[in-house]
Amino acid sequence: MxxxxxxxxxxxxxxxxxxxxxxxxxFIQNCEETMFGWKGNILxxxxxxxxxxxxxxxxYLMKEYIGGRGMAIRILFDxxxxxxxxxxxxxxxxxxxxxxxxxxxxxxxxFVVSAKSPLSNCIANPVCGGYFAINLKEAGFDLIIxxxxxxxxxxxxxxxxxxxxxxxEHLWGMTCSEVxxxxxxxxxxxxxxxxxxxxxxVSIGPAGENLVRFAxxxxxxxxxxxxxxxxxxxxxxxxKALTALGTGDVAVADPDGFRKAITQFYRENKPAMDKxxxxxxxxxxxxxxxxxxxxxxxxxxxxxxxxxxYEDVEVIRQAIRVRDEACASCPFACGKRSRIKDPAYPLxxxxxxxxxxxxxxxxxxxxxxxxxxRANYLCNExxxxxxxxxxxxxxxxxxxxxxxxxxxxxxxxxxFGSLNTFQLLKQVAFRQGIGxxxxxxxxxxxxxxxxxxxxxxxxxxxxxxWHPQAFDALGLQYATNNVGAGHTKSTMPFYEGRKxxxxxxxxxxKDQDYVxxxxxxxxxxxxxxxxxxxxxxxxxxxxxxxKAHTVEGLNYLGERIWNLERLFNLRAGLTRAxxxxxxxxxxxxxxxxxxVDLERLLDDYYRRRGWDENGVPTRETLKALNLQxxxxxxx
Amino acid sequence: MRIKIDHTxxxxxxxxxxxxxxxxxxxxxxxxxxxxVFIEEDFCLPxxxxxxxxxxxxxxxxxxxxxxxxNECVTCRASCPVKAVYKEPDTGIPLKCDFCxxxxxxxxxxxxxxxxxxxxxx
Numbered sequence: 001m002x003x004x005x006x007x008x009x010x011x012x013x014x015x016x017x018x019x020x021x022x023x024x025x026x027f028i029q030n031c032e033e034t035m036f037g038w039k040g041n042i043l044x045x046x047x048x049x050x051x052x053x054x055x056x057x058x059x060y061l062m063k064e065y066i067g068g069r070g071m072a073i074r075i076l077f078d079x080x081x082x083x084x085x086x087x088x089x090x091x092x093x094x095x096x097x098x099x100x101x102x103x104x105x106x107x108x109x110x111f112v113v114s115a116k117s118p119l120s121n122c123i124a125n126p127v128c129g130g131y132f133a134i135n136l137k138e139a140g141f142d143l144i145i146x147x148x149x150x151x152x153x154x155x156x157x158x159x160x161x162x163x164x165x166x167x168x169e170h171l172w173g174m175t176c177s178e179v180x181x182x183x184x185x186x187x188x189x190x191x192x193x194x195x196x197x198x199x200x201x202v203s204i205g206p207a208g209e210n211l212v213r214f215a216x217x218x219x220x221x222x223x224x225x226x227x228x229x230x231x232x233x234x235x236x237x238x239x240k241a242l243t244a245l246g247t248g249d250v251a252v253a254d255p256d257g258f259r260k261a262i263t264q265f266y267r268e269n270k271p272a273m274d275k276x277x278x279x280x281x282x283x284x285x286x287x288x289x290x291x292x293x294x295x296x297x298x299x300x301x302x303x304x305x306x307x308x309x310y311e312d313v314e315v316i317r318q319a320i321r322v323r324d325e326a327c328a329s330c331p332f333a334c335g336k337r338s339r340i341k342d343p344a345y346p347l348x349x350x351x352x353x354x355x356x357x358x359x360x361x362x363x364x365x366x367x368x369x370x371x372x373x374r375a376n377y378l379c380n381e382x383x384x385x386x387x388x389x390x391x392x393x394x395x396x397x398x399x400x401x402x403x404x405x406x407x408x409x410x411x412x413x414x415x416f417g418s419l420n421t422f423q424l425l426k427q428v429a430f431r432q433g434i435g436x437x438x439x440x441x442x443x444x445x446x447x448x449x450x451x452x453x454x455x456x457x458x459x460x461x462x463x464x465x466w467h468p469q470a471f472d473a474l475g476l477q478y479a480t481n482n483v484g485a486g487h488t489k490s491t492m493p494f495y496e497g498r499k500x501x502x503x504x505x506x507x508x509x510k511d512q513d514y515v516x517x518x519x520x521x522x523x524x525x526x527x528x529x530x531x532x533x534x535x536x537x538x539x540x541x542x543x544x545x546x547k548a549h550t551v552e553g554l555n556y557l558g559e560r561i562w563n564l565e566r567l568f569n570l571r572a573g574l575t576r577a578x579x580x581x582x583x584x585x586x587x588x589x590x591x592x593x594x595x596v597d598l599e600r601l602l603d604d605y606y607r608r609r610g611w612d613e614n615g616v617p618t619r620e621t622l623k624a625l626n627l628q629x630x631x632x633x634x635x
Numbered sequence: 636m637r638i639k640i641d642h643t644x645x646x647x648x649x650x651x652x653x654x655x656x657x658x659x660x661x662x663x664x665x666x667x668x669x670x671x672v673f674i675e676e677d678f679c680l681p682x683x684x685x686x687x688x689x690x691x692x693x694x695x696x697x698x699x700x701x702x703x704x705x706n707e708c709v710t711c712r713a714s715c716p717v718k719a720v721y722k723e724p725d726t727g728i729p730l731k732c733d734f735c736x737x738x739x740x741x742x743x744x745x746x747x748x749x750x751x752x753x754x755x756x757x
Contacts, residue, residue, distance in 0.1 A: 259654065
């Protein structure tokens with residue numbers, strides 16, 4: 001009886017099978033382990049042939065690219081031609097963790113999903129929280145590279161260095177939470193309650209399967225690697241899901257020093273943690289609305305009186321909150337699980353976060369928090385990026401109101417605030433009716449009806465919640481981000497120098513380089529919010545990896561990563577004309593009575609970056625960054 | 636002295652597990668931890684490892700937590716042959732909370748930002 005039951009526990013058994021069987025041999029094996037913060041393994045999955053290989057992590061990747069985002073761009077730059085079709089089998093999809101994930105460093109359980117984007121046709125690297133990153137690390141992998149295309153739907157199962165490609169016909173067509181539940185249910189006889197609970201599932205919904213170009217990758221019941229359409233890339237490879245469960249160690253170079261440093265961090269940041277846990281991102285919509293900076297009615301305004309009742313966080317908390325929900329290792333716990341009173345939607349959902357409230361809420365003229373929750377829930381289940389989806393729908397709404405988009409094409413009226421939005425979301429995910437056109441992105445939709453200026457997007461990605469006219473630097477940041485209008489690729493310009501033009505262009509550059517290092521260490525930028533946190537990041541990286549990191553060194557690596565991404569984009573065919581803003585932002589003073597003078601700012605920005613007037617890095621800049629060879633052909 | 640658990644405050648960040656593993660094993664690995672957090676949709680349950688029990692239970696019950704049915708195995712503190720948790724992953728040696736020495740200085744309590752874990756005198 002006992003043995004039979006014991007078979008179900010993967011902990012002891014799996015390690016006995018592959019490793020030493022007595023304590024002394026185990027001790028010796030551990031003494032030989034020298035890699036700190038890393039497992040040192042890259043998993044390469046060739047879906048075309050159904051083969052998996054484990055490769056050793058090259059030392060230069062760890063040294064020069066920190067991790068996550070940096071490693072991903074290096075691998076993509078080396079292995080794919082940036083000019084390929086993003087939805088072709090030649091594109092490679094990378095899931096990358098960093099050296100901090102799985103060590104217990106606060107807010108570091110994150111992974112980057114990177115590939116060429118089908119939406120923007122440039123580099124994409126959205127970051128996602130949840131429990132997947134620590135599970136992947138504990139299972140023994142730092143990085144997964146997915147290549148080719150499976151002939152039939154499959155999912156990837158990772159369990160302690162054992163990797164299986166399993167058929168997923170039975171999962172195809174399911175929504176994200178159904179996939180998670182089905183996979184866990186099928187494992188019931190192998191895993192006990194605890195292991196099922198710890199198993200982490202990353203999946204795509206019907207939107208990803210149907211190659212909606214802004215489909216996202218969902219993890220752990222509601223976390224999303226949202227921007228840039230990574231779900232469509234996953235769908236184009238017939239990869240429905242990944243599961244990870246691990247029981248291995250992540251070694252830390254100085255465990256006691258690390259524990260003390262983190263305890264110190266806890267003491268120093270207690271008030272900030274308590275505030276963030278209570279408010280989440282829910283204090284931001286109110287704050288943005290009150291300062292007339294929130295995306296409203298397709299960016300025609302920055303303020304809505306109907307939304308003003310949510311300026312008090314407590315109102316939102318009372319209305320929908322179930323509990324505060326953290327990603328693994330995060331004491332800030334900004335995530336919120338929510339439930340609405342409508343009996344037709346009995347399920348709980350993650351969020352909605354600030355961006356969702358603004359883009360699917362005020363930007364579409366929907367002001368009731370329960371309606372926003374329903375839209376958010378649908379997007380999560382179908383697997384769509386709420387920000388770009390919101391921008392596409394608000395564009396359709398404005399075209400409908402202006403009479404450019406006829407009702408017969410839609411099948412129903414769609415003025416601002418219309419709850420037909422829910423119907424439309426499903427149509428987009430399943431590509432029915434007008435949804436087929438909308439699934440290609442906002443720009444094809446707006447251009448089809450002859451008004452491309454009405455889609456509020458940059459490089460195809462919808463503009464996030466803060467109106468670009470709200471702060472001078474914001475328009476520049478959105479326009480110059482390598483991925484398009486990313487809300488997490490530079491921290492918001494809440495700093496003293498934001499009114500000084502000379503200050504904020506320099507700040508934008510510094511900030512973008514800094515966020516590149518944060519994304520490469522795969523920390524949460526909500527916590528390390530701004531370059532003033534650089535020394536803390538360097539300290540943690542040094543303690544964990546045992547290799548000395550300095551703020552200057554990290555800034556250099558950040559700039560290098562940023563320039564490498566730029567070179568990737570240039571090879572993909574991007575030009576200065578793509579670093580642009582919609583005419584509504586540069587010509588019509590909608591917020592705070594000002595417009596963004598982008599051309600002048602761009603000249604200044606390019607000069608400070610060491611790029612020429614077309615946004616191409618000069619030879620000297622690349623030489624200083626040791627990227628001469630990478631620049632060949634475009635410089 | 637005891638560690639008081641208020642599961643309604645727990646956010647499921649599992650930092651207690653990392654603190655425990657780092658303090659006792661010197662490595663970051665929740666499987667070496669003497670406290671585990673079980674995550675349900677509406678709440679999280681931190682459970683601290685208790686004494687080892689040789690035999691597995693003859694019957695399993697259901698516990699009601701906040702109106703939700705939870706398997707009794709999950710709320711049980713014992714390290715036992717059936718469960719995957721509360722064992723050293725390499726050796727299978729059962730683990731038990733030791734309050735991080737004498738006088739008690741539990742690291743999980745220090746790393747619990749929402750104060751779901753508290754060291755109390757009684």
